[in-house]
Amino acid sequence: xxxxxxxxxxxxxxxxxxxxxxxxxxxxxxxxxxxxxxxxxxxxxxxxxxxxxxxxxxxxxxxxxxxxxxxxxxxxxxxxxxxxxxxxxxxxxxxxxxxxxxxxxxxxxxxxxxx
Amino acid sequence: xxxxxxxxxxxxxxxxxxxxxxxxxxxxxxxxxxxxxxxxxxxxxxxxxxxxxxxxxxxxxxxxxxxxxxxxxxxxxxxxxxxxxxxxxxxxxxxxxxxxxxxxxxxxxxxxxx
Numbered sequence: 001x002x003x004x005x006x007x008x009x010x011x012x013x014x015x016x017x018x019x020x021x022x023x024x025x026x027x028x029x030x031x032x033x034x035x036x037x038x039x040x041x042x043x044x045x046x047x048x049x050x051x052x053x054x055x056x057x058x059x060x061x062x063x064x065x066x067x068x069x070x071x072x073x074x075x076x077x078x079x080x081x082x083x084x085x086x087x088x089x090x091x092x093x094x095x096x097x098x099x100x101x102x103x104x105x106x107x108x109x110x111x112x113x114x115x
Numbered sequence: 116x117x118x119x120x121x122x123x124x125x126x127x128x129x130x131x132x133x134x135x136x137x138x139x140x141x142x143x144x145x146x147x148x149x150x151x152x153x154x155x156x157x158x159x160x161x162x163x164x165x166x167x168x169x170x171x172x173x174x175x176x177x178x179x180x181x182x183x184x185x186x187x188x189x190x191x192x193x194x195x196x197x198x199x200x201x202x203x204x205x206x207x208x209x210x211x212x213x214x215x216x217x218x219x220x221x222x223x224x225x226x227x228x229x
Contacts, residue, residue: 004158042119042205042219043159055214091158099215101166106158 002026004107006092012113018080021110025074025094031055032069033104034077035091043091049075079112087114117142117210119220127226128196136191136223138206147209148189149217150180154202162204165189176200201227 005024013019025032030051035043046065048055051072060067064083069075079086089109095102120139128134140146147166151159163174170182180191189206206220 040221042207042221044219045216048214048216050214056212056216093158103161103164104159104217106160108156108158 004092004094004105006090006107006110008110009108010111010113012115013082014115015084016081018078019082019112020079021077021090021092021112023075023077023092023107025092026105029094029096029105030072031095031097031102032075033093033095034067034075035093037089037091037109039088046077082112082114084114087112117208117218119206119208119218121204121206121220121223123223124221125224125226127228129228130198131195134191134193134196134200134225136204136206136225138189138191138220139187140189140206140208141187142208142210144211146182146189148180148182149207149209150174150178150189150191151205151207151219152176152202153205153222159205162191196225196227198227198229201225 007022032049034046037043046060047057047067049069052069067077089111091109093104093106095104118141122137149164150162153159162178163172165172165182172180178193182189203222203224205222207217209217
C-alpha cells in the first residue's frame, strides 16, 4: 500500500514570495491533515479536511495560508506572502476516518526555508 | 488549556540499556494518548495508543507505555534499546472538539551510544 506522498521535499524562498505544497493521501482515506512543525517543537495542526470539507482550521493563519482539497483526494497548502517565521516542516497526514480511534499516517514532509 | 509536556529535550542511553521517556498531559476529560516516532527524513509513525482499559499498552518495535491517571502521565519504555531506535519521540493527546484534534508535545530526541 502506497503511503502519503508529499512534494516538494525541500523549498527555499525569500520572504514575501508565495509557495505551494502538495499532498496525496493514502487511497480511500477520507480525512486529511496539514501540520506545521517548527524546529524544536511538535507538529501543530493547521487544517483538517473530511472528504473535501473543512473540519478544523482554527489554527490556520488565514491572512496568508490557504488550503484546498478538491474532489476529496489530494490537497494543496499555499502560503502567500511567506514570512521568516513560516520556516518549518509541513507535514501531511491522512486517516480512513476522522474519529479518535483512527490512525493517522504521515508523509515525509516538506521542509521550507524562508530567507 | 490542553497541553503535553515532555520534560527531556534529549536523552542518551547505551545500546542494550533500558529506556524510559516521560510524558505528562493536561486535559480535563478522558485522554486519548499516543506515542509517535520520527526518524530523520521520515514522517511520524505511530508506536502505540491508549484509549481505555488496560493501562499498560504494548506497541510496535518492543515499546510499551503505562497510563497513570493520578500522575497525568503516559511514559514510554523499552527494556533494551537498539541503535536503530535513535530518533525523535513525540507524545500526543487526542481531544474532542466536536471533531478530533491531536496535540503533540515538543519531542524527546533519543541518542544511542555503542
